[in-house]
Amino acid sequence: MKGKSLISITDYNKTEYLKILETAAGFEANPNQKLLSDKVVASLFFEPSTRTRLSFETAANRLGARVIGFSDSGSTSVQKGETLKDTIIMVSGYADIIVMRHPREGAARWASEVSSVPVINAGDGANQHPTQCLLDLYTIMQTQGTLNNLNIAMVGDLKYGRTVHSLVQAMCNFNTTFHLVSPQELKLPSVTKMHIKEANLKYEQYTELADVIPIADIIYMTRIQKERFSDPIEYEKVKNSYVLTKSMLEGCKPNMKILHPLPRVNEISEDVDETSQAYYFKQAENGVYVRQALLATILGAK
Amino acid sequence: MDKETRELKVTAIENGTVIDHIPANNVFKVIRILNLENITHQVLFGDNLESVKYGKKGIIKVSNTFFAPDEINKIALVAPTATLIVIKNFKVVEKKHVEVPDEIVNIVKCFNPGCITNHEKIITRFSVLDKEEMKLKCHYCEKSIAKNNIIFA
Numbered sequence: 001m002k003g004k005s006l007i008s009i010t011d012y013n014k015t016e017y018l019k020i021l022e023t024a025a026g027f028e029a030n031p032n033q034k035l036l037s038d039k040v041v042a043s044l045f046f047e048p049s050t051r052t053r054l055s056f057e058t059a060a061n062r063l064g065a066r067v068i069g070f071s072d073s074g075s076t077s078v079q080k081g082e083t084l085k086d087t088i089i090m091v092s093g094y095a096d097i098i099v100m101r102h103p104r105e106g107a108a109r110w111a112s113e114v115s116s117v118p119v120i121n122a123g124d125g126a127n128q129h130p131t132q133c134l135l136d137l138y139t140i141m142q143t144q145g146t147l148n149n150l151n152i153a154m155v156g157d158l159k160y161g162r163t164v165h166s167l168v169q170a171m172c173n174f175n176t177t178f179h180l181v182s183p184q185e186l187k188l189p190s191v192t193k194m195h196i197k198e199a200n201l202k203y204e205q206y207t208e209l210a211d212v213i214p215i216a217d218i219i220y221m222t223r224i225q226k227e228r229f230s231d232p233i234e235y236e237k238v239k240n241s242y243v244l245t246k247s248m249l250e251g252c253k254p255n256m257k258i259l260h261p262l263p264r265v266n267e268i269s270e271d272v273d274e275t276s277q278a279y280y281f282k283q284a285e286n287g288v289y290v291r292q293a294l295l296a297t298i299l300g301a302k
Numbered sequence: 303m304d305k306e307t308r309e310l311k312v313t314a315i316e317n318g319t320v321i322d323h324i325p326a327n328n329v330f331k332v333i334r335i336l337n338l339e340n341i342t343h344q345v346l347f348g349d350n351l352e353s354v355k356y357g358k359k360g361i362i363k364v365s366n367t368f369f370a371p372d373e374i375n376k377i378a379l380v381a382p383t384a385t386l387i388v389i390k391n392f393k394v395v396e397k398k399h400v401e402v403p404d405e406i407v408n409i410v411k412c413f414n415p416g417c418i419t420n421h422e423k424i425i426t427r428f429s430v431l432d433k434e435e436m437k438l439k440c441h442y443c444e445k446s447i448a449k450n451n452i453i454f455a
Contacts, residue, residue, distance in 0.1 A: 008444065083422050106418040106442025125416050127444055191446055 002300040005112035005119040009130040009166040014173040021138050023293035023302050024286070027062075031289065034064030035301035042095035043069035044087070045122070046078065046102040051262060051284055052122050052131070056099050059291035063301075068095060085114050092116045097299055118298050126162055132261055133166040135290040139283040140171075140218055143257040147171070153179040153212040156222035156242050156267060158188040163261045164222060165192045172196060178203035179212045183238040185229060209242055214251050219244070221260040221267050221280075246271040259283050313346060318365040320387040321377070326350050329360035331380040331454060335409055336373070343367050356383065371401075376409060378402040379436065379452065402433040410438065410447075411455040417443035426455060 001016055012020070027033070041060040045053050053071055060067045070076050078087060084107055091098055092115040100111060101122040108121035108128070123129040141147050152171060158164050158180055168178065168188070172195050180188050180203055187205065196203050206212060212219065224242060229235040243266060244258065257279040260268060264280070272278050296302035324332055329349045332338075338345050344365040353359035374386055378400045388396040406428040412419045419426050419442050427441035436449040 084418070085422060102418075103416075104418040104421055104443075105414060105416050105445070106412075106440065109442050110418050110422070110424060124418075125443070 001297050003118055004298065005108075005115075005121075006130050006294060006298070007108045007112055007119065007121045007124075008128045009133045009170050011130070017134065017137060017170065017173070020134055020290065020293050020297065021141055023297060024134075024138050024289040027289040027292040027296075028286070031062050031292070033062070033296075035296050036060070036299060037064035039063075039065045039096045039299055040094065041065045041067050041069075041295065042091045042098045042100075043067050043071075044091065044098060044100040044102075045069070045071045046073040046084075046100070046107075048072050049101050049123065051287065052101060052129075055284070055287040056120075056122060056131075056291050058288050059295055062288070063292055063295060065096075065295070069099075084111060088115050088119075097295065120294060120298065123162075126160060128166060129162055130166065131287070131291055131294060132163050133170050134294070135283065135287040136163065136167050136220070136259065136261075137170055138290050139257075139259060139279065139286050142286070143279060144217055144255060147174040149175050150217045151177045151179060151215050153181060153216035153219045154188070154222070155181040155209055155212070155219060155244075157186045157224045157228060158182040158222070159186040160225075160228055161222045164188070164220070167220065168192050169195050172199040172201060176201060179206065179216060180204065181206045181209050181212055181242070183207065183224070183234070183241070185234060185238075186224065207241075209244065210248060213248060213256075214253070216256055217253060219256065219258045219277075221258060221264070223263070223265055223267055243267050243269060244272055245269040246275055249275060249277055252277065313363075314392060315344070315346070315363045315365050315389055316392055317390055318343070318363065318367050319369060320389060321362045321364075321374075321381070322359070322385045322387060323353065323356060323383045324360035324362065324377075324381045325356070325383060326358035326360055328380040329362060332360075332362060332377045332384075334454070335376050335380065336369070338362070338364065341367065372403070375401050375403045376406070379406060379409065380454075382436075402430055402436070405429055406438060409455060411453045412440045412443060412445070413447055413451045413453055414440065414443050414445045417445070419443070 057067050088111045097117055098119045099122050102124050105125035105127040108124040112119040154164050226235050256277055258277050260280040329347055346363040349360040350358050384400045386398050387394055408425045410428055428438040431437040431439050438447045
């Protein structure tokens with residue numbers, strides 16, 4: 001993995017996922033390790049992000065690296081019409097690794113082909129967000145003690161949610177049973193279901209969130225966005241049917257944990273935060289350890 | 303109608319390549335993909351010719367030009383039924399079918415408007431997911447494209 005870009009979750013195999021998770025656990029136990037004190041990390045956010053950028057920059061700082069970059073392309077030469085190619089070639093002359101988020105799909109793959117240093121994709125439009133997927137895997141492992149043979153429920157926008165697609169793909173390596181809860185309009189695309197079928201795994205589709213609460217080991221919530229609906233009346237009909245409240249959790253498995261890539265709006269009611277099932281803030285924290293593991297591994301310090 | 307008479311509709315060539323059984327109306331796409339617009343040798347072509355096998359077909363004859371398999375397989379996207387006939391001294395010396403390649407480079411434009419290849423000068427690359435159905439996947443945005451959504455660059 002040393003020196004190799006991470007663009008898509010399929011760039012790594014199962015052994016590599018597990019290696020990263022193991023390294024991340026080491027950073028969780030001991031976060032401040034100055035392994036990259038001679039390195040410069042470029043953090044290029046061509047579109048705004050809160051969690052991903054802050055957790056990458058925290059990860060770099062905890063490893064002792066220096067961080068350069070921008071959090072919004074508004075104040076950069078992109079505004080003057082510079083191509084992504086030129087920006088990346090220039091930055092790869094300054095930094096040892098590039099972390100980038102870009103609104104266009106495929107931008108990170110293209111950047112990795114023109115860059116002389118490794119690139120980590122921190123989200124390319126609706127396409128991939130592999131570090132989110134790895135931190136999801138880390139969190140599932142942490143809460144269940146294993147990744148194998150779990151019942152994972154995915155809830156909400158399964159059609160457009162890139163985190164859902166990547167997580168389904170990655171979990172296909174671990175004999176998962178998938179429970180897919182969504183409105184008719186936002187069902188998991190057939191391309192993603194194909195991965196489940198190819199891995200000979202089982203999935204079931206539901207429209208009622210209550211149906212999966214007693215069987216799930218993990219409930220992975222996502223936000224349903226109004227702009228995804230062609231008919232606003234359809235949105236009004238479903239907007240409150242995928243809201244998780246404390247009272248709904250009765251009868252869940254004792255090991256069940258609720259994850260969410262965040263930001264949440266109203267799909268997890270605030271009274272859930274105080275339950276022992278709520279794990280989404282810890283999940284966001286785990287992003288730092290996983291990103292430390294990635295930076296250290298790709299830069300050859302682990 | 304036998305093969306000899308059909309081919310005579312467009313004059314026979316002494317040496318070169320005949321690309322036969324091109325689906326009618328795709329002749330111009332084949333010409334573009336093989337870059338025949340810039341060739342200095344004689345090029346003859348016909349479209350909407352009668353074909354026993356396909357009803358209507360197109361044909362292209364290129365003198366003194368022989369294509370490498372990599373090159374000719376590029377046309378598989380628009381002419382999967384094409385037959386390639388190599389002519390030397392007015393005689394057929396080789397006859398073969400085109401094969402769908404594993405990767406399509408620089409011919410197809412990604413149909414996803416958000417794909418980076420539609421915003422910067424990038425040579426497009428698609429892997430062929432299904433050779434029968436002609437299902438492609440963009441190397442950059444990773445979207446898959448069904449046959450009827452394929453746009454030529």
